Structure formats: C-alpha cells, structure tokens
C-alpha cells in the first residue's frame with residue numbers, strides 16, 4: 021500500500037527584538053514609506069545577540085511536537101540559509117536541544133525554497149518507511165548575514181522559525197501533504213548569494229572583497245523570476261493533484277514581498293482574500309516564512325479541517341517548489 025505523509029502538528033517562534041521600519045530609517049537612507057509601499061513590511065524581528073538559528077529552530081520544533089502530542093520524532097530536517105556554523109549541519113544540534121540525540125538529523129539548503137524542499141525530503145523518508153514521524157523546521161537568523169550598508173536587503177529580511185510534524189499515513193484526505201513540484205537553475209546563482217566564505221572564494225587564494233561576506237540580491241530581476249517560477253510551479257502541482265485554482269482555499273506562499281504575493285494570486289486566478297500574508301509583521305524570513313505564516317493563521321483560527329492549501333516558494337539557487345496540503349483536524353492546539 022502506498023504510504024503518504026500527514027501533517028500532525030505545527031508551531032512557530034519569533035525572537036523578542038521587534039524592529040519597526042522607523043528604527044531602520046534612523047540608521048540608513050530609507051523610509052517607512054518606501055519600505056511599506058515597495059514590500060508591504062512594517063516591522064521584523066531580529067534575534068538577540070547570542071541567539072542562533074538552532075535556538076529559534078528548537079523553540080519552533082518543541083511547539084510543533086507539542087501540537088502533535090509527541091515527545092519524540094523519527095528524524096529532524098532543518099531548512100536554513102543561516103546555519104549556526106558552515107560545518108557541521110545545525111539539525112543535529114537542534115535534535116540534541118530537543119532531547120532527540122540519536123535520531124537522523126540534517127540540513128537542507130535551498131534558501132527561501134528550503135522549507136518546501138525539506139517537506140519533500142521528509143515525505144520521501146516517510147514513503148520509504150525509514151521513520152514514522154519527521155520534524156520539519158524552517159529557521160533563520162538572517163540578520164547575521166545582512167549587510168548594514170545595503171539598504172535594498174537590510175529592510176526586507178527578518179529572523180524567525182516555523183515547524184511541522186509529519187506522520188506516515190496510508191490515505192489521502194485531511195492532513196495529506198503532496199505531491200510536489202521542485203526545480204532549480206544554477207545559472208542564476210549570482211542573483212541571490214553570499215559570495216565569500218565557501219570553497220570558491222577560499223580556493224581563489226584571495227581575501228573576500230568588501231561586502232562579499234554578506235547576503236546580496238538583484239531585487240528587480242529576482243522579483244520577475246519569483247512570480248514566473250512560482251506561478252509555473254504552482255500550476256504544475258495543481259495539475260498533479262487535479263485541483264483547479266478555484267479549489268484552493270489558501271495560497272500559502274513564501275513571504276518575499278507583498279507585491280509578489282498579490283501578483284502571484286492574480287496570475288493564478290486566486291482571490292486576494294485567500295492569500296496568507298504576514299510579511300507586514302515579520303518581514304521576509306526566508307526558509308521560515310511558509311510554516312510561520314501557516315502557523316500564525318492556524319493560531320488565529322483561520323483554517324477548518326479539509327481546507328486546501330497551496331504552498332509555493334522561490335529563492336536562491338535559483339530554486340523553486342510547490343506542494344499542496346489538506347488541513348487536518350489537529351487535536352492538540
């Protein structure tokens with residue numbers, strides 16, 4: 021019998037340091053008005069000094085496990101662009117912080133698409149019968165890689181974490197996750213990148229150029245490609261599952277920019293009222309953004325069992341991916 025993956029629990033966590041637009045405008049050449057009108061963002065949260073990605077991930081993971089009513093899981097998959105260290109992966113540290121030392125744990129790096137890739141990886145582990153439950157986390161301390169001299173990126177990104185517990189099942193219906201559509205185009209790697217710190221720069225024998233240790237993004241081109249690839253990918257996954265745009269109750273996309281969310285909904289023919297958008301309050305949290313947006317909507321009581329969610333993301337790599345999820349009847353809110 022074909023095994024499937026079901027959502028069994030969800031949780032999220034934001035660090036306590038709230039950073040309104042005005043605070044950024046006080047230290048760089050930008051304004052609350054520019055940030056709000058170009059991105060939809062009003063504020064974001066930055067982790068306090070000493071707090072790392074594994075701390076945020078462990079908090080969100082603990083909340084998702086509590087929501088699933090579980091004290092243990094079979095594996096931990098962490099999507100992050102900002103690991104605690106380049107080596108080793110951060111997921112084993114998260115597992116240890118959760119008292120899960122011994123279980124398989126590894127990172128997935130697909131920048132803002134990371135959570136969709138991590139969900140697909142978890143579904144694969146469940147489908148192969150490797151484990152019966154997987155904790156899938158998206159967590160970022162993006163503030164650690166932002167260039168304070170680059171106003172174009174510093175105003176967009178924030179820190180946070182979101183997590184889901186997936187459990188193996190044998191049926192479609194409420195809770196079912198998948199199928200997936202995933203893709204990449206490495207010829208676009210310079211559009212979203214941290215140039216220094218990897219083998220390429222070390223092998224060059226040259227010191228990093230100023231700013232190369234920070235995140236950079238060619239915003240306008242990324243905007244165009246984000247809409248194009250998310251729309252194509254979302255349509256592909258709708259085709260796989262046999263849903264029309266009108267069957268989608270909630271468009272749960274990567275929170276890149278409010279204008280991207282609105283444009284994507286329009287292209288797909290999904291009414292704006294069905295778009296999950298928390299970017300105003302948390303900014304773009306990269307790999308954390310989809311589970312964070314879904315958990316906040318769940319906590320606000322916006323879903324009922326059987327609601328159909330379409331998830332889609334685009335990010336560095338370039339990478340993109342989409343999946344669908346039918347909302348479960350969660351018993352441990």
Ligand code: UT7
Nearest residue numbers: 050051054058132171172175239240242243246276277335
């Ligand atoms: O999460 C992964 C995927 N990421 C995305 O999908 C993000 C996609 N891109 C975007 O969201 C948008 O392109 C941005 C928000 C990054 C930029 O918005 P934009 O409307 O594309 O602006 P732009 O880059 O075309 O810049 C327009 C103007 C420029 O000035 P000039 O050349 O017209 O005089 C920029 O220098 O806005 C200027 N600018 C700013 N002004 C005030 C850029 N950043 C700022 C700023 N404050 N923070």
